[in-house]
Amino acid sequence: MQRYLIKRLLYAVVSLFLLSLTIFLLVRITGDPALLIAGPEAGEADIKAIRVQFGLDRPVHEQYAVFLKKIVRGDMGTSFAFRMPAFKLYLQRLPASMELALASMALSLIIGLPIGILAAVKVDRGWDRFGKIVALLGMSMPGFWLGLLLIILFSITLKWLPTSGRGGIEHIIMPAIALSGYFTAAHMRLTRSAMLEVLGAEYIKLARIKGLPESKVILKHAFKNALIPVVTLAGINFVLMINVAVVIESIFSWPGVGQLFYQAIEMRDFPLVQTVVIFGGIMFIFVNLMVDILYAYIDPRVRYSA
Amino acid sequence: MLFRGRGYTKVLCILLLFFAPISLLGLSRLAQAEPKGTVTIAIHVGITPSWFDPRENPGWITPYMFQYAVHDALVKPMPAGMLTPSLAESYKVSADNLTWEFKLREGLKFHNGEPFTADDVKYTFDTYKGAGKALYDKNVKKVEIVSDYLIRFHLNAPWPDFITFYGTGATGAGWIVPKDYVEKVGTDKFKNAPVGLGPYKLVEYKPGVELVLEAFEGYWRKPPKVKTIVMKEVPEDSTRQAMLKKGEVDIAYNMSGPLKKAVEGDPNLRVEYSGGVGVWWIDFLGAQTNPKSPFSDKRVRQAVKHAIDWKAIDEAEGGRSPLMGGVVPEAFEFALKAEPAAYDPAKAKKLLAEAGYPNGFDAGDLTPAPKYFSMGEAVVNYLGAVGIKSRLQTMERAAFLSAWKDKKLTGLCMCNAGALGNAATRIETYWYSKGMYSFPGAGHPKIDELFEKQGKETNYEKRKALLHELQKVMVDEAWNVPGMGWVWPVGVNKKLKVSGMGLIPLFYYTGPFEDIELK
Numbered sequence: 063m064q065r066y067l068i069k070r071l072l073y074a075v076v077s078l079f080l081l082s083l084t085i086f087l088l089v090r091i092t093g094d095p096a097l098l099i100a101g102p103e104a105g106e107a108d109i110k111a112i113r114v115q116f117g118l119d120r121p122v123h124e125q126y127a128v129f130l131k132k133i134v135r136g137d138m139g140t141s142f143a144f145r146m147p148a149f150k151l152y153l154q155r156l157p158a159s160m161e162l163a164l165a166s167m168a169l170s171l172i173i174g175l176p177i178g179i180l181a182a183v184k185v186d187r188g189w190d191r192f193g194k195i196v197a198l199l200g201m202s203m204p205g206f207w208l209g210l211l212l213i214i215l216f217s218i219t220l221k222w223l224p225t226s227g228r229g230g231i232e233h234i235i236m237p238a239i240a241l242s243g244y245f246t247a248a249h250m251r252l253t254r255s256a257m258l259e260v261l262g263a264e265y266i267k268l269a270r271i272k273g274l275p276e277s278k279v280i281l282k283h284a285f286k287n288a289l290i291p292v293v294t295l296a297g298i299n300f301v302l303m304i305n306v307a308v309v310i311e312s313i314f315s316w317p318g319v320g321q322l323f324y325q326a327i328e329m330r331d332f333p334l335v336q337t338v339v340i341f342g343g344i345m346f347i348f349v350n351l352m353v354d355i356l357y358a359y360i361d362p363r364v365r366y367s368a
Numbered sequence: 369m370l371f372r373g374r375g376y377t378k379v380l381c382i383l384l385l386f387f388a389p390i391s392l393l394g395l396s397r398l399a400q401a402e403p404k405g406t407v408t409i410a411i412h413v414g415i416t417p418s419w420f421d422p423r424e425n426p427g428w429i430t431p432y433m434f435q436y437a438v439h440d441a442l443v444k445p446m447p448a449g450m451l452t453p454s455l456a457e458s459y460k461v462s463a464d465n466l467t468w469e470f471k472l473r474e475g476l477k478f479h480n481g482e483p484f485t486a487d488d489v490k491y492t493f494d495t496y497k498g499a500g501k502a503l504y505d506k507n508v509k510k511v512e513i514v515s516d517y518l519i520r521f522h523l524n525a526p527w528p529d530f531i532t533f534y535g536t537g538a539t540g541a542g543w544i545v546p547k548d549y550v551e552k553v554g555t556d557k558f559k560n561a562p563v564g565l566g567p568y569k570l571v572e573y574k575p576g577v578e579l580v581l582e583a584f585e586g587y588w589r590k591p592p593k594v595k596t597i598v599m600k601e602v603p604e605d606s607t608r609q610a611m612l613k614k615g616e617v618d619i620a621y622n623m624s625g626p627l628k629k630a631v632e633g634d635p636n637l638r639v640e641y642s643g644g645v646g647v648w649w650i651d652f653l654g655a656q657t658n659p660k661s662p663f664s665d666k667r668v669r670q671a672v673k674h675a676i677d678w679k680a681i682d683e684a685e686g687g688r689s690p691l692m693g694g695v696v697p698e699a700f701e702f703a704l705k706a707e708p709a710a711y712d713p714a715k716a717k718k719l720l721a722e723a724g725y726p727n728g729f730d731a732g733d734l735t736p737a738p739k740y741f742s743m744g745e746a747v748v749n750y751l752g753a754v755g756i757k758s759r760l761q762t763m764e765r766a767a768f769l770s771a772w773k774d775k776k777l778t779g780l781c782m783c784n785a786g787a788l789g790n791a792a793t794r795i796e797t798y799w800y801s802k803g804m805y806s807f808p809g810a811g812h813p814k815i816d817e818l819f820e821k822q823g824k825e826t827n828y829e830k831r832k833a834l835l836h837e838l839q840k841v842m843v844d845e846a847w848n849v850p851g852m853g854w855v856w857p858v859g860v861n862k863k864l865k866v867s868g869m870g871l872i873p874l875f876y877y878t879g880p881f882e883d884i885e886l887k
Contacts, residue, residue: 093766226607315601
């Protein structure tokens with residue numbers, strides 16, 4: 063296991079290096095931030111001065127070398143737009159995103175898993191049909207539309223919940239529902255299909271022949287084995303919820319990483335875009351590693367070796 | 369007895385002498401009631417700390433939504449006029465047009481108690497690196513502190529537009545920072561904890577979320593009436609509207625199109641309008657002098673003028689934007705008042721037929737300035753209705769600015785401009801052949817000649833005549849197609865007596881902040 067972990071860590075370093083290079087180059091072909099910072103009617107000399115100020119006048123390979131040197135020192139650069147360390151800005155927004163992602167993930171699993179299990183157990187019957195409707199709505203209803211509907215109903219008409227912003231528990235209800243819609247459907251569908259596959263396996267038939275109670279067959283033998291793909295998907299989705307919940311965060315003015323990422327892209331704020339992407343990458347790698355480790359606990363047959 | 373005869377009068381006099389000043393002081397305090405309440409504004413863009421330091425002012429208007437609260441300028445646009453003396457009591461130019469002198473207001477203090485003197489003005493100017501830096505480096509010889517409250521700007525040559533650049537938001541160089549404080553904390557820290565001379569102090573800034581301002585009762589013009597102003601960043605239009613309707617915010621910027629109707633239908637809200645320095649026009653991107661392009665024919669360009677119903681476009685967006693006959697806002701110095709072209713599709717078709725295009729032609733792409741794509745779509749449809757076929761090309765802001773500046777846009781552009789200045793500054797950027805956004809082929813010999821001539825003219829009336837003549841050439845030649853100004857509807861809660869919207873000429877945001885008042 064230890065050798066496996068070391069190998070994975072080495073892969074992670076290589077992946078992050080490639081990610082940093084890719085995002086560094088990609089972000090630079092999207093346009094000149096100096097133009098946006100200076101504004102449409104600024105003169106050439108002013109635009110040039112801004113390029114010098116942010117080191118954008120240097121050759122790209124020099125800029126990349128400076129960028130790497132800074133990363134090694136833990137400095138992700140200073141945001142062009144906010145004039146603050148990009149990493150500090152990212153950390154400021156991370157708790158809000160984590161909070162929203164945790165609430166949405168909990169909601170999607172609390173709703174998605176039971177319906178997925180029931181849909182598989184009662185295939186082509188009431189629960190399955192209900193599950194299909196939930197999946198259809200969750201997958202096809204755009205988050206921004208659901209968000210606006212929630213605001214109109216619960217904030218403007220009923221006046222029960224605040225329209226936007228971050229604060230007490232009442233602030234998170236609507237964004238969590240809006241963000242979890244798609245993920246609930248995805249978790250539900252995957253649970254259903256994984257359960258159907260497992261329920262047809264020989265060991266489930268054996269368990270039933272042995273006379274085990276149906277609830278034990280489903281929850282202990284079938285669900286535990288069906289959980290592996292669901293855990294993998296939930297892990298990836300959690301990182302997605304943190305980093306790219308751009309639309310939901312914008313609609314609810316939720317001060318998270320997604321909104322920051324959107325502003326950074328719009329402003330061509332290179333250091334900030336790079337920070338969000340690289341830390342998103344770190345999270346993906348970390349969560350994938352955690353999920354792989356979790357497999358071994360869920361399924362004792364899974365063992366790792368280098 | 370104590371109160372008898374001369375003794376009584378004497379005591380009364382003493383009491384009067386003692387209490388009268390106290391009573392008068394009390395009355396004056398009553399007249400200047402303490403600021404109270406909170407006004408929350410939902411703004412449509414993200415706030416960046418570079419706005420907190422006026423020395424980095426760009427040539428566009430957005431940062432002033434904050435700076436009118438926290439900072440102040442020697443001269444600035446105010447309800448009284450575009451060039452209203454503020455921190456300067458008065459200003460004058462020497463007879464040879466080489467020296468501008470500012471007499472500063474005495475006894476003013478920054479929010480941290482530091483006194484305001486000519487030192488701050490010189491320091492701000494010397495460390496300024498905003499949109500006009502290159503211009504000032506070229507034109508300003510030196511800044512001379514005559515005394516604590518008198519300062520002179522010496523120019524290399526007569527520069528009649530100095531005060532337009534210095535005293536409006538065209539460059540924002542006249543907005544003052546406290547020298548000692550900036551030197552003590554450094555520029556980076558100043559951007560996160562700015563100290564100014566304005567009617568409000570910044571007390572809290574949460575990047576990407578909101579900023580909180582508190583009344584500065586020592587403000588020289590008058591103490592603010594509202595204790596706290598909160599500016600919330602809400603880029604999503606529907607959310608701003610929902611917050612306004614639920615009473616979570618009191619002012620919501622940019623309620624254009626259908627958003628305005630929802631505000632109008634709410635008994636607790638009212639619609640007010642911004643000022644508007646922006647102007648929309650159709651730009652031919654240099655095709656005017658390309659013999660292969662239909663737009664090289666003046667009749668085709670005139671046809672475009674008559675093909676678009678700008679009034680209908682405005683009604684769909686907000687309903688208060690003025691229709692334009694020229695491309696310079698009428699409130700600008702030296703602007704020519706020109707009649708807007710009438711919407712007349714029949715005339716447009718006739719002009720096209722006369723030019724040899726009875727069945728119209730393909731004009732290629734039409735790129736609207738982001739994010740006003742629905743307006744661009746309307747223009748495409750109006751042009752198509754008279755036979756000028758075009759395809760809507762949408763770009764996001766950075767790509768659009770880059771393509772515009774690098775002269776890579778093709779076909780037609782539904783462009784807009786929103787910087788403050790005067791007719792000359794506006795023309796220079798877009799229609800003088802050496803201007804930053806002037807496309808190859810868009811130069812007109814007469815426009816260039818008149819522009820260069822007016823730049824050397826120091827006589828005000830003669831310069832005005834030259835600039836009017838220049839604008840007339842643009843109108844007569846249909847060198848561009850002026851559309852409309854750009855004024856926004858703004859949603860305001862009726863609990864506000866004065867929102868501050870529309871008070872400052874051509875300004876999009878609320879201000880002056882000290883005029884905002886709750887009922």
